Amino acid sequence: MDNDTTDLRDETAAEAPEVAEHDRSAELEAQLAEAKQQVLYAQAEVQNVRRRAEKDAVDARAYAATAFARDVLSVADNLSRALAAIPADLRADDKMKGLVTGLEATGRELDSVFARHGITRIAAMGETLDPNRHQAMLEVPSDQPAGTIVQEMQSGYMIKDRLLRPALVGVAKKED
Template identity: 60%
Template structure:
């Protein structure tokens, strides 16, 4: 730095010092502006934190409600196997066996158990998935075979195993046979 530049630099410092001393309101105005900006940033951060907290609370409330609603899904899925076995047992009973009084009493007990199980499912929101005669819905049905038929291709014409939902959630898809062109 040469002497001229040095003198110029010193003069600029003196002017700044005089201006700050002579106009404290300007320095104060700058300070107020900085404080307002800092306050605005703090308010913005507080609003963001409050919104984030509210979103977290809502998400947790929904998760708790879902957990309560679908807590029995595993149990209901396990009970479906029992229901299937009861239905298979009843389907295998011949007319001859139904005519026998001892067997008829035994079958009446099994049928009552099947009705009670169906009633328990209904009270707890477990419903059978409609399938026969409907178009294949991959969210509710699982196509196992294609069967040549005069029906519209993709229409369910046979149900091999019933599907079930708990409220609106699929427990088990229906295993079905769908129509195809002959």
């Protein structure tokens, strides 16, 4: 009986390092799998950061002139108001013709510069009010359907696909 017990102990002792080695191997495999997963997550995060940085750089180039463009819009507004204020009899006067022609040419050049930089005027008259592009300043009794723009007080502009300035408009109101 003593021999049997000794044999059992020897077998158990021999199996113990094997089991411990198997557990250690499984633990190392789990750590390796976890490390691989973390590397994949880190690579994905780096790729996302790179994409975001590229998009931000493209946006910065595309919309860098936004603040400057807003400032120049007031110049365009004043030029338009000045041209609109010149009466027809002065436009026909030979002394004023050169001035009017110069102001009109300046307006065309300004429009051309806007177009080159992706700045476009927002259509307003006759359109349905779009709060993303128009700002209603007043309601006007009209035979047009309610919500239709019937008066434009100030032109609105987009720079590429972003709103630069909303159009200030008067909207038809429902008849009582």
